[in-house]
Amino acid sequence: MAKPIKLVSQSKCYGGLQCVYEHESSILKCPMKFGCFLPPQHEKKKNLPLVYYLSGLTCTEQNYIMKSGFQRYAAKHGIVVVNPDTSPRGFDFPGEHDSYDFGSGAGFYVNATEEPWKTNYRMYSYVTGELPKLIQSNFNVNISKSAISGHSMGGHGALIAALKNPGKYKCVSVYAPIAKPIRMPVGSKSIYWFSRRK
DSSP: OOOOOEEEEEEEETTEEEEEEEEEETTTTEEEEEEEEEOGGGGTOSSEEEEEEEOOTTOOTHHHHHHSOTHHHHHHHTOEEEEEOSSOOSOOOTTTTSBTTBBTTBOTTOBOOSTTTTTTOBHHHIIIIIHHHHHHHHSSEEEEEEEEEEETHHHHHHHHHHHHSTTSOSOEEEESOOOOGGGSHHHHHHHHHHHOOO
């Protein structure tokens, strides 16, 4: 049975539909939004290939939708593209909104292990577990034909998702990834506060 998702917005785009959906995440314990481009082939053809795109620091699901132009190519090749928000929202933990590279918009696609973050900041489990199940149960996709991609912080997320799950994705592609955040000024703060690793 399909888990409930709510349509937030829908626009015609290159013969397909650019949608934004919202659902209640059981892993993150908050409402989450994700973009989903449905190419023209989605209405007639089942088992379409799928690309997950993970955005970078400070982004929401809107950045990739509005700035990249990917829809033209996804429509031509019949690819469903899903792009989630970059962090859980709405908790107002101390320091959560104080810096662009930590907290809101900077979940780094990892599972936090420290309080107060560990209950909600579980973006790795969300991207590799809950979100794919949600997509599979609601759209005409072939989950075995999935790829994952990302930029900056999202490149980090795509790399760890692919490397920790051999065979889950047909390919991984990253753009200017924060490949080792624990050793970089951008990233080390989040990794430290989420997991107390130095």
